[in-house]
Amino acid sequence: MSLTDRAAELDAADPLAAHRDEFLLEAAPAVTSYLDGNSLGRPLKATPAALDAFVRAEWGGRLIQGWTHDAQVGEGGWMDWPTDLGDRIGRVVLGAGPGQTVVADSTTVLFYKLVRAALDHALAEGRDEIVADTDNFPTDRFVLEGVAAERGATLRWIETDPAAGISAAQVAAAVGPRTALATFSHVAYRSGHLADGPAITAAVHDAGALVLWDLSHSAGSVPLALDAWGADLAVGCTYKYLNGGPGAPAFAYLARRHHGLLRQPVQGWMGHADPFAMGQGYRPDPGVRQLISGTPPIVAMVPVRAGVDQLERVGIDAVRAKSTALTSFALEVADELLVPHGVTVATPREPAARGGHVTLRAGDSGRDFRQTTARLWTEGVVPDFRTPDGIRIGLAPLSTSFGEVLDGLLALHRIVENS
C-alpha cells in the first residue's frame, strides 16, 4: 500500500477525525501541514465567540462585580477562576483531585515559585541540593541556576542522553540525603522521550526528597495521574495541546499534603487568606491559592477554558490513542523516505516511551535542518527546529490528520532527496 493510501486509510478510520473541524483551520489556508501544535496549538472555532461573549457579558456587563458575584454564565465570580479552571485541568488533564491546581502566571514564574517553596522548606531541614537533568527545557534550567545561586544550594546535573531520556535508575543514583528537590520534564522537549512518572517519583521519595514535574509537553497529550503517582509539585503550560493561545497562563499543582507547609516567596494580595482585608501583615491562604500572587489573568483564561472543554468531551485516553498512531505513522514515513538519506530518528521507537512529538535529526543527510525548517515554512509546512540539528514534528491529536503528517514529511523528503 502506498503511503498516500495508508494516510487516507488511517484518516478514514480515525474516530477523532471530526474534531479537526472544531478548529479554525481556514484561518491559515497557506499552511498545508501544521506540525507544531506542541509549540502553539491552533485556535478553536469556539474561542473567538467565547472571547466576544466574555468581553460583552462578563467584563462589560458585570464590570467590577464580576470578581465576586456569581456569573449568570460560567461557574462563579472571577476570583474563583484560578481554582475552578485549575480543578478542571486537574480532573481532565492531570489526574489530580480538586483543591490542588491553580491557573496563573507563566510556566517559568510558577516553576520559580514551586522550586523556591520546596527548596526553602528543605533548607531548613539541611537539604541543599537540587537534582535535574541536562536535557530539561532551558527555562527550567535557567530558573534552577538562579535559585541555586540565590539560596546557596547545589545543583546536581544528571547528564542525559536525549535519545534515551531520563530513567528512574539514573534518578535513584543521583538523589540522596542532601537532596531537597528533583525536577524533570515528563516529556522531553526535544526527543519526545516520556519519563516514567511513578517510578521516578518513587525514586525521589525513597531519598526523602520532593519531585517537581514539568508537564508542558504532556498536558493534553499523555494521560497523567499525579495523585496516583504521589507527585509533590507540577507545572505546565496551556498554549500547546490545550490550545490556550500565545502566552496563555500556566498551571501549578501542589499536593494537598504540602499545603500550609510549602510557601512560595512572591507574597501577593491574591494569595492572601483574605484578599480584601487589606490590612498589615501577609497571611497566606491555607490552600493552593497561596501560589497566586497578583490579579489572575481572567481574559487570558477564556481560550484555555475552550481548550479544556474540548478535551473533556473527547477524553485524554482517546487523545493518547490517536497521538500514538500519529507518531507511529510519522516514524513509518520517516523510515521509508528519510532514514535512507541519512536522517536519524531521535525519538524512542517504543510508543509507550514517547509523548506526542517526534524529532528527526539531520544525521548524515547533509542538510542543515535549521535552513530546511525555514524552507519548509515557505512551503506551508510548519515543524519546529530544535538545536543542534533537529526538526521537531509536533502532532496535536485533535487538530492533525494523518494526511497532514504525510504532506509535511513528503515536503521534507523532497528537500533531503535533492541535497
Place this chain on the structure above:
Amino acid sequence: MSLTDRAAELDAADPLAAHRDEFLLEAAPAVTSYLDGNSLGRPLKATPAALDAFVRAEWGGRLIQGWTHDAQVGEGGWMDWPTDLGDRIGRVVLGAGPGQTVVADSTTVLFYKLVRAALDHALAEGRDEIVADTDNFPTDRFVLEGVAAERGATLRWIETDPAAGISAAQVAAAVGPRTALATFSHVAYRSGHLADGPAITAAVHDAGALVLWDLSHSAGSVPLALDAWGADLAVGCTYKYLNGGPGAPAFAYLARRHHGLLRQPVQGWMGHADPFAMGQGYRPDPGVRQLISGTPPIVAMVPVRAGVDQLERVGIDAVRAKSTALTSFALEVADELLVPHGVTVATPREPAARGGHVTLRAGDSGRDFRQTTARLWTEGVVPDFRTPDGIRIGLAPLSTSFGEVLDGLLALHRIVENS
C-alpha cells in the same frame, strides 16, 4: 444652578464627551453610574473586534510563525510585543523613552522582580534597608515583607496619614546611608493622594538609594515623566485606566542607566540574551527584556493595545484636565449633599494633590459604608468599598460623564439621608 443643571452644563462643555461612545456602555444597561473605572476599566468597542482579528489573523493565521515573523498587521512578531507595547506605554503614559519598559506578568510579580533586583544589588554595597509607607497598596507591602524576610533586609515603615499622603519631607527623614530602596504608590489607592514624584525621587537619590514607583492608580489618569524625574524603577497595571480587562498584564520600567547592573531573580528563557539558543547557562538580555521570564501573554495584550491606542489619540493632558474636573465636581456634590450628613472627604482638596478618584468616609453619618456599597450595587451604582469605612468613587475620564457622577452621588445621598 441645580446640581442637575450643573452636571448637564459640564457634560455639554466636555471636549472628551464623545469618547464615551467608544466604550461598550450598552453591555451593562443596569449600571447607571459606574464609579469603579479605577479598579476595572470598561471594555472599548474596539476590543472584541481586536480579539477576533487577533485570534483569526494572527494566532490562527500565522500560528507559530507569529512569534518571529513580521505581521501583516501590527508592529512585528509577538516576540517584540512586550517591548513594543512597553515603549508605547512609555511614550503615551509614563514619559519614558524607548527601551526601558516591558509588558509582562502581573503587577505583583513585576514588583517582586524589581524589589529583588534593586535590593540584591544594594546588599552587595552594604545597604540593607527598604523604606515604604503604611498606606501603600497591600500587595506591595506583602511583597516587601516577604523579600525583607528572605534577604535579611530591614523594612522601615513611614506611618502615613492617608488623608495627608506621603511627602518628600517624610521620605527625606526616613532614608539614609543604609537605604537600598524606597517605594511608594504615586496615587494612593484609598485617599487618591498624589505624591510629589520628582521631589520624592530626589529625596531618595540624595541618600544614594533607588526609588520604585507603583503607578497602578496613575497610569492613564495622571501625567507622568519618569525620565524627567530621574526615576529608577516603576510598575503599574493596565486594567484600570488603560482598560486592558480583568487580570491584564502589567508593565515595568527600568531606567536605562541600570541596565546590566540590576538583575531580577526569575531567570527565564524569554529574558535570555538569545532565547532560542537553548544552551546551558543563563545569560541575561542586556536591556529591559531581562525583566521578562516566561512566554509573554500575547492574547492578553490585545485589549491593552486598544486602550493605549485610545489614550494616544486623546492625549494624557486632556485626560488629566477632565479627571480634575470630574473629581472637583464629585467633591462639590459631596460638600452639598453628603458632608452635611456627617460624611467626610478623605481626598485632598487641592486638585494638584490628588489623582483620579475621590474617597468619602462614613464619618459621623451613622452608615456602614460596606453595606451601603452593597446596596448601591443593587441600584446600579457601582463604587468600591475600601477599609475601614471608605466609599471610593473612581472616575475614568474617558468613560465617565458628569451626569453619571451626580446620579451615583444622589443615590448615596438617598441612603445617607434616610439613616
